[in-house]
Amino acid sequence: MTVEHEATGGAGDGTTTTHPRGIVPVPPTVTLALRAALAQMVVLAVATAATYFLQDTLRDAWITARAASTQQTVAAVTESAVEPPAFFPVALSLFVTFVLLALVLVAMVRAGARWALYSMTVVVAVSALVQLVVGTAPGAPLVIMALTAVSVALHGLTLLLLWHPAHAAYFRSAHNGHWARVIDED
Structure with missing residues (x-):
């Protein structure tokens, strides 16, 4: 069976399911x-908006956690020269x-670029780790924790689907130096 037959689901008998112009369809x-x-x-946009609306709650949680870690009172931490971080600008930057x-990588993964698959894996994994650390911090609001859980689950689903064993042939043959040759057969 040739690479083209593997990528397109051909039976190996000379028939193929590629587009007549040789375009490799995107696997479902x-x-x-x-x-x-x-x-x-979308979930990250909602979480970023939540950090804007919950700034006071996040600041209070940070002060409480700081007081516990430095063995000071909440009043002492509030009056200290150390300012709580600005959560919204950080969340907006990360978003x-x-x-x-992700938008650039989504386009290139759809085109079958193997390097984009690896890059997308790294971006999704790092994003999931950052969200786990931030979203499960002591005192984090329940809304942030719930959005973190949903987002990390979507990250896991994305990685699971991207690394499906049936895609090996697609990423091996679809790109072939010209990303515009791929079509979506939905």
């Missing part, structure tokens, strides 16, 4: 993985960075 599970990545962006990287 790759399409699902990319939709999960887009859903992550914009993730979305811009």
